[in-house]
Every structure is written in structure tokens, then in C-alpha cells.
Amino acid sequence: MDIKDYQRVTLQVEALISGETNLIANLANISAVLNMELANINWVGFYLKEGDQLVLGPFQGNPACVRINWGKGVCGTAAATNTVQRIKDVHQFEGHIACDAASNSEIVIPFSMNGEVVGVLDIDSPLHDRFSEIDEQGLVLLMDMVEKLLNEPINSK
Known part of the structure; x- marks a missing residue:
């Protein structure tokens, strides 16, 4: 996908979740x-x-690890540092949590509500080095829009 594809997907997601206040429903549609x-x-x-852990939310794919400790693995690191983690080879990532042995690369984008990280978007691939700088930019664009909607006051929706 190129950046225009990500812009299109972002508009599609915005149309789906705009006005809906249920976080689980919105994350399910985004997935x-x-x-x-x-x-x-x-x-x-x-x-x-949830406390000092990340707990599995809406997803598409094989069953996954239910709980990840804050700061552990790719997801926990992204959440604890509030930084995108784009990993070319997860088997080279110290402390990687292998929920699916078929995954070889991963990208994780943290998101916030009221200035505090409340979760991460996690995407895995069976290919090594699957996620490019364009993927990162596009997914950050998407999650920036999601954050904006999540942080709107309820009564403004």
C-alpha cells in the first residue's frame, strides 16, 4: 500500500467509527x-x-496471547515507551513473545486517551521485513485520527 491507500483507509475507518462511542465496537471494525x-x-x-499489563482486545487472526506485561515484548515495549516498534525480524527482538510461531515481522503503534497510553495496534506478518516506512506513516496517520476521535468529549459526538 502507498500513502494514498492509507489515506483512503483512514477515511473509511473514520466513517465507520465517527459518532460511535463504544471502544470495543470501534476497535473491532478497525481490525x-x-x-x-x-x-x-x-x-x-x-x-x-489494564493495570500493568496489556490485555487482548478486538482482533482478526489466530488465537493470541491474552496478557502481555507492560514493557515486555514488542507490544509492551511500544506501550511503555510510547513509540512505534517496527521489527524486521521478531526472532532477533530480545524478549519477543511468540504468540504465533508463523510471525516473522511486526509493527506496533501505541495510542492514547487524555495523554496516557491506553493500548496498542499490533500487526504481524509471516514475511520478514514486511512493514515499510510507508506502512508506519500510514498506520500512524490512522491511529492519530482514532486518537482524535477517542479524545473528543462524549457530548460532542
């Missing part, structure tokens, strides 16, 4: 859209902060 649009992935979904 479904990304699963339809992204090639060569084997898992896409969300982990949500």
Missing part, C-alpha cells in the same frame, strides 16, 4: 478493515491497558 486491506499479514488487532 476488520485493516485485515481486509493489508496484504501479507497473519494477525491484526489491539491490546488494551
